[in-house]
Amino acid sequence: MVKICCIGAGYVGGPTMAVIAFKCPNIEVVVVDISVPRIDAWNSDHLPIYEPGLDDVVKKCRGKNLFFSTDVEKHVCEADIVFVSVNTPTKTQGLGAGKAADLTYWESAARMIADVSKSDKIVVEKSTVPVKTAEAIEKILMHNSKGINFQILSNPEFLAEGTAIEDLFKPDRVLIGGRETPEGAKAVEALKNVYAHWVPVEQIICTNLWSAELSKLAANAFLAQRISSVNAMSALCEATGADVTQVSYAVGKDTRIGPKFLNASVGFGGSCFQKDILNLVYICECNGLPEVANYWKQVIKINDYQKNRFVNRVVSSMFNTVSGKKIAVLGFAFKKDTGDTRETPAIDVCKGLLGDKAKIDIYDPQVSKDQIQRDLTMKKFDWDHPMHLQPSSPTSMNKVNVVLDAYEAAKDAHGICILTEWDEFKALDYKKIYGNMQKPAFLFDGRNVIDADKMREIGFIVYAIGKPLDQWLKDMPAVA
Ligand code: UDX
Ligand code: ADP
Secondary structure, three states: EEEEEEEEEOOOOHHHHHHHHHHOOOOOEEEEEOOOHHHHHOOOOOOOOOOOOOHHHHHHHHHEEEEOOOOOHHHHHHOEEEEOOOOOOOOOOOOOOOOOOOOOOHHHHHHHHHHHOOOEEEEEEEEOOOHHHHHHHHHHHHHHOOOOOOEEEEOOOOOOOOHHHHHHOOOEEEEEOOOOOHHHHHHHHHHHHOOOOOOOOHHEEEEEHHHHHHHHHHHHHHHHHHHHHHHHHHHHHHHHHHHHHHHHHHOOOOOOOOOOOOOOOOOOOOOHHHHHHHHHHHHHOOOOHHHHHHHHHHHHHHHHHHHHHHHHHHHOOOOOOOOOOOEEEEEEOOOOOOOOOOOOHHHHHHHHHHHHEEEEEEOOOOHHHHHHHHHHHOOOOHHOOOOHHOOOOOOOOOOOEEEOOOOHHHHOOOOEEEEEOOHHHHHOOHHHHHHOOOOOOEEOOOOOOOHHHHHHHHEEEEEOOOOOOOOOHHOOOOOO
């Protein structure tokens, strides 16, 4: 029986391994992590991450051919294929600070693999890493190999959170990069055989190592660039009276462009986009390509601009001050159907409002109070370290309340900011909400989920990203 071990039981490792176990009953899969609470949660009825369909898949395989353990060394030693899916934070100090990936966790995982291995292994990069990481890891493994043969593969994961199980069941493609040697080709074939249990072989793309690593960064950069492009248009739409939804619909009808990923928003978030682009920028700079680096930097700049612009709209519409005013924040996760808050635009928006001395009440159906407090007090980039290295008791903030439903958040508020596109926000009783708010009552829709005209009929003053502006907002400065 082929044995797989995955180091790192996070958003990528957990769901990916669960699906491999589900689709390959003849393979034993063990997911290991240094975090005891995380592994305990994977072994309980309350999985550590919220992902539609995941519970079902885990329940069907756990204890049969899917196991979660903290005994990292034992399971790495026994495995034929070791996936590595550990944190790759952005460096905050030293060479490449603010851009380059910090490979501390990767390096320690690689050294441990070399230490405990007694048989040949295929080591698979699963977490996104900067191009040429495989080469570095290969060097660590080779120099410590004691005669054991290690083959390094790059197998970047393209799943998106909220649709992880769907994406893993029906991936657009699986990408496997390996060394162009007979041993490399054999290793690629072995991994291909795992995916071939459910993915049509023509959708399994095999490349060299560097192409696979770079393709992942490039794919994320292209996706983020689409969002920054439509968000840049949203500012122009507001200035000119066009409607960004109509513009992106018309643009997306061009089959060369396509309709997906053209929703204007308060900004993109998530653990990958910003980090991967910063990485790409760093790689370009290191390779003497400042023009290329600046091109991609602009995608992040527009994203930051969009979040600032939103805060400025809120403050300027409310008579240029939100000091002491209660603002309801609906949604904190970086997108719907996930409890993940990594790099969520809600963090910057809330910090911006708090900077103007607002009092905020936050409601998100999947994000805990602890998490929100941790996010609002944590330093930039600190989120991407293993949980046990993050501050354990989040600092509570006296101007932030985390509440259990949207109605409570909006009670007596001067304004509402919708920051995540949760379906339930479309179905709220906005008449009731309006009735319980201070007047004039403002509604700022950062995700274009509500029907702005209906809200205006109720009495709200509405701002929706990229939509024609209310008379009220027309004379207010959009950018400070
Ligand atoms: C992304 C990639 O999609 C995935 O392939 C990769 O493996 C990891 O990074 P993820 O971060 O989970 O996945 O979510 P995604 O659906 O890509 O959304 C990222 C951010 O962009 C979210 O904040 C989302 O709200 C925002 N977004 C997305 C928009 O603002 N507009 C859109 O049209 C689409
Ligand atoms: P991703 O979104 O890429 O899955 P996460 O941060 O959710 O990233 O998961 C990474 C996991 O890797 C964390 O649970 C962390 O505890 C774990 N981890 C980091 N370093 C090691 C290591 N050396 N051995 C085992 N697990 C590790």
